[in-house]
Amino acid sequence: MDRKLLLIILDGVPWRNFRRLFGNLEGWVDSGEARVWKLRAVLPSTSASCYASIHTGVTPQEHGCTGNGNVFRLGHKDVFSQVREAGGVTGAVTHSYWSQFFNRHPFDYVRDIEYDEPESKTINHGRFHTMTGYGKANQMTPSDVDLYATLTNLCLRHGLDYGLLHACTLDSMGHRFYHDCEEMDHACFVADEMLAPFIPRWRQLGYEVIVTADHGQDERGHHGGRSPLQQETALYYFGDAEGPEVDTVIDQLRLAPTILNRMGAPIAETMKAQPFLK
Numbered sequence: 401m402d403r404k405l406l407l408i409i410l411d412g413v414p415w416r417n418f419r420r421l422f423g424n425l426e427g428w429v430d431s432g433e434a435r436v437w438k439l440r441a442v443l444p445s446t447s448a449s450c451y452a453s454i455h456t457g458v459t460p461q462e463h464g465c466t467g468n469g470n471v472f473r474l475g476h477k478d479v480f481s482q483v484r485e486a487g488g489v490t491g492a493v494t495h496s497y498w499s500q501f502f503n504r505h506p507f508d509y510v511r512d513i514e515y516d517e518p519e520s521k522t523i524n525h526g527r528f529h530t531m532t533g534y535g536k537a538n539q540m541t542p543s544d545v546d547l548y549a550t551l552t553n554l555c556l557r558h559g560l561d562y563g564l565l566h567a568c569t570l571d572s573m574g575h576r577f578y579h580d581c582e583e584m585d586h587a588c589f590v591a592d593e594m595l596a597p598f599i600p601r602w603r604q605l606g607y608e609v610i611v612t613a614d615h616g617q618d619e620r621g622h623h624g625g626r627s628p629l630q631q632e633t634a635l636y637y638f639g640d641a642e643g644p645e646v647d648t649v650i651d652q653l654r655l656a657p658t659i660l661n662r663m664g665a666p667i668a669e670t671m672k673a674q675p676f677l678k
């Protein structure tokens with residue numbers, strides 16, 4: 401592999417919340433360690449559909465995941481399969497949908513909650529959570545710091561070339577409290593502070609790091625449809641590549657080929673969008 405890379409997906413963070421409330425990420429933009437662009441999610445801007453598009457580089461109309469109620473083992477090649485094809489080691493610390501999409505479905509709580517499968521053609525080292533029972537009154541989410549620690553643990557123990565982390569905390573908070581309130585300000589502040597110490601550590605381990613969201617959320621914490629608040633989020637990049645002009649809006653389908661291109665893994669023939677990092 402040419403490079404190692406970690407993709408950090410904070411579920412449901414609109415552009416304005418990243419830019420307004422994530423002081424550590426923004427500080428690294430100011431100091432030149434990170435670059436930031438606007439990224440536009442696919443339609444429907446629903447979590448599962450976006451996860452599938454982020455990793456396959458094709459639209460929901462093509463991969464067929466129409467929403468959270470329609471999760472299955474996808475037929476398309478994805479970032480995991482392509483990194484494996486190049487001989488890289490992959491890991492995921494995410495919601496169980498990612499295991500279902502890219503490894504096997506249905507999700508067996510015991511078999512699939514955690515696995516180490518060196519011969520897998522997709523996910524070698526998986527650590528998952530299902531959020532079963534999730535609702536407004538009970539979010540059923542793990543702490544973000546536990547997820548960051550688990551990913552770092554996998555990097556150190558198993559030498560991941562590609563690691564994916566996905567945390568649902570802010571999506572759940574937005575659905576519960578909406579966005580113009582003290583609770584969301586604080587939730588974003590805490591999320592930024594929890595993430596921050598890990599970024600220099602991952603960089604020291606030799607990883608490029610991308611931090612983004614699957615979609616935004618509007619004033620009422622909604623997403624799924626078409627609007628800037630629902631679809632637009634930020635993408636922060638820590639690495640040495642050249643990127644597009646600062647005002648470029650990046651199509652979400654460009655993420656998968658960009659990651660593969662940075663790592664030196666083959667871009668699947670189904671991934672038609674152009675990489676945005678050179």
Ligand SMILES: [Zn+2]
Nearest residue numbers: 411412447614
């Ligand atoms: Zn989501």
